[in-house]
Amino acid sequence: MIRRLCIIGVGLIGGSLARALREAGYVEEIVGSSRREEHLQEALDLGVIDRFDSDPARAVEGADMVFVAVPLGAMGKVFESIAGKLATGAVVTDGGSAKASVVRDVCTAVGDTPDWFVPGHPIAGTEQSGVAASFAGLYQGRRVILTPLEQTRPEATARVRAMWEAAGATVNEMSVEHHDEVLAATSHLPHMLAFALVESLARLSEQREIFEYAAGGFTDFTRIASSDPVMWRDICIANRDALLKMLERFNTDLETLHTAIDSRDEETLLRIFTEAKVARDAFSRPAEKSKD
Amino acid sequence: MIRRLCIIGVGLIGGSLARALREAGYVEEIVGSSRREEHLQEALDLGVIDRFDSDPARAVEGADMVFVAVPLGAMGKVFESIAGKLATGAVVTDGGSAKASVVRDVCTAVGDTPDWFVPGHPIAGTEQSGVAASFAGLYQGRRVILTPLEQTRPEATARVRAMWEAAGATVNEMSVEHHDEVLAATSHLPHMLAFALVESLARLSEQREIFEYAAGGFTDFTRIASSDPVMWRDICIANRDALLKMLERFNTDLETLHTAIDSRDEETLLRIFTEAKVARDAFSRPAEKSKD
Ligand SMILES: NC(=O)c1ccc[n+]([C@@H]2O[C@H](COP(=O)([O-])OP(=O)(O)OC[C@H]3O[C@@H](n4cnc5c(N)ncnc54)[C@H](OP(=O)(O)O)[C@@H]3O)[C@@H](O)[C@H]2O)c1
Ligand SMILES: NC(=O)c1ccc[n+]([C@@H]2O[C@H](COP(=O)([O-])OP(=O)(O)OC[C@H]3O[C@@H](n4cnc5c(N)ncnc54)[C@H](OP(=O)(O)O)[C@@H]3O)[C@@H](O)[C@H]2O)c1
Structure with missing residues (x-):
């Protein structure tokens, strides 16, 4: 169960996770963040998120789970903004389609390899994008790959796994390189x-x-x-x-x-x-x- | 309307044309031919053809329309067998996926460019093959390309066009090369x-x-x-x-x-x-x- 979920990048991938977890009754509150207010307003109007803040540093405040689902080229900036702003015990994961680059971005932003970051990738998607294309069933019966690092807390990986399973997915683990x-x-x-x-x-x-x-x-x-x-x-x-x-x-x-x-x-x-x-x-x- | 249709190669493409024309009431009798008796017997049992003869020279006897739907590599031999055996006024067409090679094969077999041959290609198919995979709706709403030669009788082209339209297809004409x-x-x-x-x-x-x-x-x-x-x-x-x-x-x-x-x-x-x-x-x- 997640108390406060922060989703940075409320598009197809982020929006669909929000909808699935809400439908499963697995989350109490969902805070959205991205660059454009009109996109966040749309997500709010669709009931995908409960509130938003376009500043990711403020959006992650008090969240016990953070899901980053922005394009791979925008990951670095997002991690720079949220490093040092996370609540104690918060777990961060992402949905990027490649994993080594995201791990590099996180480590650069933090200045070290954090124990709270669980790299992830849902093997699901459509040719559409944006929150309007998101739907609760996207991950149903699909696979999600997690690539925890040596430094990752096993408890953090377990929480991310439970989240994806609540969204209907099957979770597998493998190395970043593989x-x-x-x-x-x-x-x-x-x-x-x-x-x-x-x-x-x-x-x-x-x-x-x-x-x-x-x-x-x-x-x-x-x-x-x-x-x-x-x-x-x-x-x-x-x-x-x-x-x-x-x-x-x-x-x-x-x-x-x-x-x-x-x-x-x-x-x-x-x-x-x-x-x-x-x-x-x-x-x-x-x-x-x-x-x- | 076709009185006697001879189909050489009663597989996915040949079998589906037989079924479609039968369903449309566009043909009186369908004679099948191919190498293997068990395949022809299967086509007969399925009601796709009315009778068969594994010798193509005998199968085309008295047919007013002949459709050749064997693999491209087998076209030459088929045309050699039926050249000189066709009824007067008979029209021959094919369903091969390439056209220059079939035209070459026909001309070699006949020793000249015949006026009764209309090269054709239905843009339809599935990954299955064999008569068991054939179905009457395969050509419904699909395109068929005819590539008549300079020597082809316009009346022959018109009859092949009418046949494909009866099977539910839209017919376009273009050159062999195109x-x-x-x-x-x-x-x-x-x-x-x-x-x-x-x-x-x-x-x-x-x-x-x-x-x-x-x-x-x-x-x-x-x-x-x-x-x-x-x-x-x-x-x-x-x-x-x-x-x-x-x-x-x-x-x-x-x-x-x-x-x-x-x-x-x-x-x-x-x-x-x-x-x-x-x-x-x-x-x-x-x-x-x-x-x-
Ligand atoms: N689509 C797929 O098939 C698929 C499958 C698996 C994984 N993924 C991965 O999932 C991630 C998201 O893909 P998606 O298909 O959900 O894309 P999307 O529908 O276009 O959503 C991207 C989201 O990120 C936000 N965003 C873009 N640039 C940003 C920035 N610089 N800072 C903050 N937010 C930003 C966008 O909102 P604003 O425009 O308001 O900023 C939007 O909410 C990507 O990393 C992709 O590799 C995609
Ligand atoms: N499948 C497609 O998607 C598609 C689409 C458009 C056009 N085409 C063309 O249509 C033609 C037939 O394809 P298909 O998909 O219908 O194949 P298919 O289902 O395998 O049928 C081929 C037929 O030809 C017979 N045959 C094979 N070799 C022969 C030979 N040497 N002499 C006499 N008969 C022979 C086979 O029966 P026996 O084994 O009993 O001889 C069988 O009845 C090919 O020229 C292909 O390029 C196919």
Whole structure:
């Protein structure tokens, strides 16, 4: 149970956690904070938060739990503002899509590795953003990854885990580095391919016509290219090293395919497509089930 | 109205056309043909065809319309078998995913460019294959592209158009070359990226775990990697030149993105992601609407 929850960044991710915890009766009071008053007012009007303060230092006052859900590029500033302003015993966690960069930002702001910070990442989202797109069911049946540090108090991790479970999620723990590699592979690289493909097609002269003949599979394939550009710019910067590694890996595999097509190597083509189909059919099932 | 329709290759594409035309009351008799008797027997048991003959030369006897829906790599042999065996006035069309290769195969088999052949391609399909996966509604509201040749009798094109409209589709005409370029961009290239991505991830040592953390977007993104490997091998061979051109174009664009990530070029990243989002949001709407 949380007495006072402070959410910094009341958008899709922050707003949905607020709604889910409220619905679960897991929180007494929710204080919101972000840059723009009109966004906070909107969150208040929607009943997502109980009050707000655009100064994060004042917003965290007396909160026993703080959830930071701003774009990765804004994390550093937020942590600078709240360092030293937290209530005794307060636990802070975040929802950023990469973890090493957030940990670096927190440590820089605090001047040390704090024992009250639990890095986190809900594997859930849509192509929408902003508080109006938030909904209580976003985390239902989805996974949340926590990457506690050596210094993190186990009690802090336990409280964050309980919070996410109250929101309907299943919680897993892993190292910061492993998180960033897994996400580079399963989320960040696919987004790069979708953005690059749509950008590539959009610059063809026949673009309007081309999109007209795009069949169902293409629509699904490129949906993720509708995601927020700022968020993805920040992810590229924050998870640069793991993403570059995956991109290079993918390039090698695409090059193999390219060469096989170029040299009409039917055997290699059939092998690659068969291996991919077998892997997709076998391993995608749990993901498909957990889709809402 | 078709009196006797011969379908060579009674799988997803051929079987669905048979079902749709039967449901529309647009055909009197449907004769099936393919390599394996057990597949033809299955089609007969399902009521998709009225009788069958595994010899295509005999199957086309007396048919006023012939639809060839075998993998692209099998087209040449089929046309060799039926050349000279067609009834007077019979029209032949196909459903192959690339068109230049099919036209080459027909011309080679006939020894000339026939006036009775109408190259076609329904922009519809699923990741399933075989007659058991076929259904009458597959073409409802979808597009079919016809690429008639200079030599094609306009009356032949009109009859094929009327057939597809009876099956619920909208028919467009374009040149063979344009078809192959448009499809390389909107279908063949995306499939290559999905196959290469899944293959790339499947070979990571942590593969099982990696697929577990794949969120909804990834599932949609890679669904097309479940498609039939033989069909895609054949498409790569058949539409090699247009596909290589698109792959090279995409590689250049992915390289630009790669460089921007590598050099932490926030401006370029934001520009690419914004352009892609705008294009996806604007041009995907008609495609999304036509999805079933
Ligand atoms: N969307 C997804 O699919 C997804 C999934 C998992 C994790 N995440 C992560 O969750 C975080 C939030 O994403 P989101 O999708 O919820 O984005 P969003 O809907 O755009 O919300 C972002 C929120 O942060 C606030 N904000 C932006 N810059 C700020 C700053 N400099 N200082 C204070 N507040 C600021 C915004 O309000 P103002 O404009 O009023 O400042 C808004 O309330 C990101 O770190 C993202 O990586 C996203
Ligand atoms: N699936 C799609 O999404 C899609 C969409 C548009 C167009 N297409 C095109 O449609 C065609 C058929 O695809 P499909 O998805 O319907 O495949 P499918 O379900 O596997 O059906 C292929 C059919 O062709 C027969 N066949 C295979 N090799 C043959 C041969 N050498 N001689 C005679 N018959 C043969 C098979 O029966 P036997 O095994 O008994 O020979 C089967 O009936 C392909 O050219 C493909 O490019 C597919």
